[in-house]
Amino acid sequence: MQISSGGATHVGMVRTNNEDCFRIASPLNLFVLADGMGGEAHGEVASALAVETVVKHCIEGRENPAAALLGEAKPGLTPKGRRLLSAIHLANQKVFQSAQEHPERQGMGATLTTAWIDGAQLSVGHVGDSRVYLLRTGQLQQLTSDHSLVAEQVRRGLLTATEAEQSNLQSVLLRALGTQPQVEVDVEEVGLFPGDVLLLCSDGLTRMVTEPEIAGTLQAEPVPQRAAEKLVQLANESGGIDNVTVIVVSFRPEPKGWFSWLRRGAHKSEGGNGFAGGR
Amino acid sequence: MAKLSLMFEEKLVKEVPVGSRPVRIGRSPDNDLVVDNLAVSNDHARVYFEAGRLVVEDRGSLNGTFVNDLRVERATLHDGDSIWVGKHHIKVDATGDAPLPYESGRKTTAPMINETMVLDTKVRRDMLQQAAAMGERTQFAAGRIRVPTIVVLSGRTDAKEYVLTNKLTTIGKSAMATIKLRGWFKPQMAAQINQRDDGYYIGSGDKIPVVNGVAIPGPTRLNDGDLVELSGVRLNFIVRE
Numbered sequence: 001m002q003i004s005s006g007g008a009t010h011v012g013m014v015r016t017n018n019e020d021c022f023r024i025a026s027p028l029n030l031f032v033l034a035d036g037m038g039g040e041a042h043g044e045v046a047s048a049l050a051v052e053t054v055v056k057h058c059i060e061g062r063e064n065p066a067a068a069l070l071g072e073a074k075p076g077l078t079p080k081g082r083r084l085l086s087a088i089h090l091a092n093q094k095v096f097q098s099a100q101e102h103p104e105r106q107g108m109g110a111t112l113t114t115a116w117i118d119g120a121q122l123s124v125g126h127v128g129d130s131r132v133y134l135l136r137t138g139q140l141q142q143l144t145s146d147h148s149l150v151a152e153q154v155r156r157g158l159l160t161a162t163e164a165e166q167s168n169l170q171s172v173l174l175r176a177l178g179t180q181p182q183v184e185v186d187v188e189e190v191g192l193f194p195g196d197v198l199l200l201c202s203d204g205l206t207r208m209v210t211e212p213e214i215a216g217t218l219q220a221e222p223v224p225q226r227a228a229e230k231l232v233q234l235a236n237e238s239g240g241i242d243n244v245t246v247i248v249v250s251f252r253p254e255p256k257g258w259f260s261w262l263r264r265g266a267h268k269s270e271g272g273n274g275f276a277g278g279r
Numbered sequence: 280m281a282k283l284s285l286m287f288e289e290k291l292v293k294e295v296p297v298g299s300r301p302v303r304i305g306r307s308p309d310n311d312l313v314v315d316n317l318a319v320s321n322d323h324a325r326v327y328f329e330a331g332r333l334v335v336e337d338r339g340s341l342n343g344t345f346v347n348d349l350r351v352e353r354a355t356l357h358d359g360d361s362i363w364v365g366k367h368h369i370k371v372d373a374t375g376d377a378p379l380p381y382e383s384g385r386k387t388t389a390p391m392i393n394e395t396m397v398l399d400t401k402v403r404r405d406m407l408q409q410a411a412a413m414g415e416r417t418q419f420a421a422g423r424i425r426v427p428t429i430v431v432l433s434g435r436t437d438a439k440e441y442v443l444t445n446k447l448t449t450i451g452k453s454a455m456a457t458i459k460l461r462g463w464f465k466p467q468m469a470a471q472i473n474q475r476d477d478g479y480y481i482g483s484g485d486k487i488p489v490v491n492g493v494a495i496p497g498p499t500r501l502n503d504g505d506l507v508e509l510s511g512v513r514l515n516f517i518v519r520e
Binding site: 035037109120121129134136137139141142143144145146149151154155157160161164171172173174175176179188189190191192193203 | 332354355395396397398445446447449453454455456467468471473475476477482483484485497498
C-alpha cells in the first residue's frame with residue numbers, strides 16, 4: 001500500500017500558546033499527536049515530551065525488536081501494537097517524573113494518540129480525548145473512545161450523544177498522560193483497505209467541525225497536506241476556541257504487475273495530484 | 280409524532296401516539312396501553328417526552344420494565360427500541376420527530392470548565408455518581424455484562440459466531456476482515472460495524488446491508504435481535520449477558 005501523509009497545527013483564534021504537538025515519522029509510518037495541558041507553558045512541555053518519547057521508543061523497537069516492553073501484556077496484539085503500548089506507558093512515566101522533579105510543572109499532562117502502520121495493519125494507541133478516525137467508503141468511523149466524563153456518561157446511558165456534544169463538561173478527562181504514575185492505555189488494531197483515509201486530531205477540531213464536514217473535506221481534498229490545512233482552517237473559521245492539530249494519512253493500492261501503468265493513469269485523471277507515481 | 284405499538288408476539292394489539300401527556304402502561308383498565316397479564320403491575324410504566332427526548336419510566340413494577348434487554352428504571356428511548364413488560368413488548372417509533380434543543384437543569388448548576396482537567400479516581404467516582412443522581416437514572420441490573428455478538432444464521436463464513444470486541448469490525452472476503460466471507464465473487468469489504476459511545480452502527484462497504492428487511496440509508500444503530508442480510512449471508516446481532 002502506498003502511504004502519503006500531511007499534518008498541520010494552529011494555535012486557534014482565542015488562545016495565546018499552542019500546547020498541541022504532532023510528529024510524522026514517515027520512514028516508520030508512525031504518526032503521533034498530543035494535546036498538552038497545565039498552566040503557563042507546561043502543557044507544551046508535556047505534549048512535546050510525550051511525542052518525543054513515543055517516537056524514540058518506536059525507533060529503538062524497530063532497530064532492536066527484543067528491546068524491553070513496558071506495561072501489561074495484552075493478548076492478540078501485533079508486535080507493533082505491543083511496542084506502541086509500551087511507548088505510551090514510557091511516555092506516561094516520563095511526563096509524570098518531569099512533573100515530580102519540577103514542582104512548577106505540577107498538574108501538567110497530555111492526551112496522546114498514535115497510529116502505526118505496518119503493511120495493511122494499523123495499530124492505534126490512545127489515552128485522552130484526541131481522536132483517530134478512519135474514512136472508508138465515505139463513512140467516518142472513530143477508532144478511539146474518548147476518555148472524557150461525557151463520553152463515559154454516554155457509554156453508561158446517562159447522556160445521549162447529542163447532549164454530550166452540548167455539555168460544558170467536555171473538557172473533563174478521566175484519563176490523561178502524566179497525571180498518575182500508571183495509566184490505562186487503549187490499543188486497537190484494524191486492517192486497512194486501499195482508499196482508506198486516516199485522521200488523527202486534537203479536540204480543537206472535533207469541537208469546532210462536525211463529523212459530516214470532516215468527512216466531506218477529506219473526500220474533497222485527496223492531498224493529505226492540503227486536507228489537513230483545510231481542516232485547521234475550518235476549525236478556525238468556526239471560532240477556533242482551542243489549539244487545533246490534524247494529521248491526515250491516505251492509502252492507495254501499490255501499483256504492481258502488468259496493469260500498474262493502467263492504475264497510474266487512472267490516478268492522474270481521478271485526483272490530478274502529483275503523488276500517484278511514488279513516495 | 281412518536282408512536283407506541285403494543286405487540287403480543289408478532290401481533291399488534293394497540294397503537295397510541297405520544298403527545299404532551301404521558302402514556303400510561305399497566306394492567307388496570309384505566310391505562311392508555313392495557314396489558315392484560317398477571318406479570319404486569321396495575322401501574323407498570325410510563326412513556327413521555329422530557330426535554331425533547333422520549334423517556335420510559337418504570338413505576339416500581341414487580342417484574343420490571345426492559346428496554347431491548349436491559350432492565351431499566353428510567354431510560355431514554357430511541358427509534359426502533361422495544362420496551363418489554365411481561366410477555367408483551369411495545370415498539371417505539373420515533374421517526375418524524377424533530378429533535379428539540381436539549382435543555383436541562385444540569386447546565387445551570389454545572390460549572391463552566393474551559394481548561395482541560397483530569398479527574399483523579401476519587402473525584403471521578405463522585406462526579407459520575409453526582410451526574411447520575413442529577414440526571415436520568417438509568418439503572419443496569421446489577422452484575423450484568425453485555426457482550427455484543429454476531430451470530431451467523433446462514434451463509435459461508437470462517438466462524439459461526441463473533442464477539443464484537445473492536446471499535447471497527449469489517450465483514451468481507453479480505454484477509455483483513457474480522458468476519459470473513461467465503462466463496463467466489465464475495466466482496467473484499469462488504470460492510471463494517473463501528474462501535475460508538477452509544478452503541479454499534481452498521482455501515483455499508485462494497486454492499487449495502489439490509490437490516491430487518493430494509494436497505495440501510497447510512498450508518499444505522501443495531502438493536503438487540505436485529506437481522507442483517509448481505510452478500511448471501513444472514514447475520515443476527517444479539518447482546519448476550
